[in-house]
Amino acid sequence: MSKGPTPSDVAAVYLQHGPYRRGHxxxxxxxxxxxxxxxxxxxPKRVIVGYxxxxxxxxxxxxxxxxxxxxxxxxxxxxxxxxxxxxxxLKRVAIETGCLLASSFTCGLGYVAATRRRQIExxxxxxxxxxxxxxxxxxxVLEFYEMIEKGAGPDRSAFLSAFFAxxxxxxxxxxxxxxxLGTMMAQIWFKGFRPQIMRRLLxxxxxxxxxxxxxxxxxxxxxxxxxxA
Amino acid sequence: MSGHDEDWEYDDAAxxxxxxxxxxxxxxxxxxxxxxxxxxxxxxxxxxAGSNAVWGPGIPAALLALAVAQIGVHLVxxxxxxxxxxxxxxxxxxxxxxxxxxxxxxxxxxxMAHLNHNMMPMEQMLKMQR
Numbered sequence: 059m060s061k062g063p064t065p066s067d068v069a070a071v072y073l074q075h076g077p078y079r080r081g082h083x084x085x086x087x088x089x090x091x092x093x094x095x096x097x098x099x100x101x102p103k104r105v106i107v108g109y110x111x112x113x114x115x116x117x118x119x120x121x122x123x124x125x126x127x128x129x130x131x132x133x134x135x136x137x138x139x140x141x142x143x144x145x146x147x148l149k150r151v152a153i154e155t156g157c158l159l160a161s162s163f164t165c166g167l168g169y170v171a172a173t174r175r176r177q178i179e180x181x182x183x184x185x186x187x188x189x190x191x192x193x194x195x196x197x198x199v200l201e202f203y204e205m206i207e208k209g210a211g212p213d214r215s216a217f218l219s220a221f222f223a224x225x226x227x228x229x230x231x232x233x234x235x236x237x238x239l240g241t242m243m244a245q246i247w248f249k250g251f252r253p254q255i256m257r258r259l260l261x262x263x264x265x266x267x268x269x270x271x272x273x274x275x276x277x278x279x280x281x282x283x284x285x286x287a
Numbered sequence: 288m289s290g291h292d293e294d295w296e297y298d299d300a301a302x303x304x305x306x307x308x309x310x311x312x313x314x315x316x317x318x319x320x321x322x323x324x325x326x327x328x329x330x331x332x333x334x335x336a337g338s339n340a341v342w343g344p345g346i347p348a349a350l351l352a353l354a355v356a357q358i359g360v361h362l363v364x365x366x367x368x369x370x371x372x373x374x375x376x377x378x379x380x381x382x383x384x385x386x387x388x389x390x391x392x393x394x395x396x397x398x399m400a401h402l403n404h405n406m407m408p409m410e411q412m413l414k415m416q417r
Contacts, residue, residue, distance in 0.1 A: 104301055104304075105300065105301045106301075107301065108301020108302050108303055108304070109301060109302070109376055109377065109380070111302075112301075112302040112377055112380055112381075113380055116380055116381065116383070116384035117384075119384055119388060120384060120387050120388060120391070123387070123388040123391040123392050124391060126391075126392055127391050127392045127394075127395035127396065128395075130392060130395065130396050131395055131396060131399040148333065148336070148337065152333055155329055155333075156329075159322070159325055159326065159329065160322075162325075162361070162365055163318055163319075163321075163322045163365075166318040166321075166365055167315065167318060169303075170314045170315055170318070173314070260301060260303050260304075263303050264302055264303045264366060267303070267361060267365040267366050268366070270361060270365070271358050271361045271362070271366075274329075274354055274357045274358055274361065275354060275358065277332075278332060278350050278351065278353070278354035279354075282332060282333065282336040282350050283336075283347055283350060285336070
């Protein structure tokens, strides 16, 4: 017994219960033993998909770290142009932050509703998520527009180049995420809560929450440290 | 119902999975708690940046600490990355990601600060070129 399940035990469980029944329960406690030790057969597809997407998100965050490093290095290279203190409007940034945080929350509620197979509730929360994301993008575009109008465009100084690259890259992610959100809403509406749709929804949720994490680093390092301290 | 829901009883977890079992919290309560903590930390960040409550030179450190705390809240309550055995792979990947991010950011800032420090002042450089 102490040796754990042998391959033939696992095979027997597999034949009896199909691919989803993993592990071996020698003591009859009714709970499954395999915990990623390799003895329980392949992990469910949902776990593998989520893990793969998590790796992608981490690589995306590593890409952002390059932009953050560039910004941190160039933050004071204003070339005699306007500084962050003169340009940033913290009230607008606070509204943007609130929108993105609330949308992260409603996105989570949408996922909970989807796991409970509630179509209308899922669609409602995803719509709210999308609208909050839209408000965020509009506010950011307005900010960029006003800065460029003032002559503080990305061509003014190294600081502003780094600023537009970093914040713009995040804004682009939110925009693409919004398109993905619309696609997911349509798929859930027309195809229902199939397993593969649920996996896509899981990935979308991870993406949206990761964007909020990047925004936390962004509003702290760019806006609060740039304008306040 | 059955084909998919069966998926949920296993001990492996994908990032983003809810784990309602054990702690006595439902899925929505976890998100609510996360939202409350995140809002509190955000408000604290904005308040500290705009007030004199914290000693001036300490503000950047306070802001960074609040940001790290909030990122932790997001990871645990929204992305559901935990220290449980079923989450080992996700946590290890995260640890690797954090290492790379720190190397890139801290390394760049460190090296560039030293370069700036060691660079000749601009007027002297212009004089030498004449």
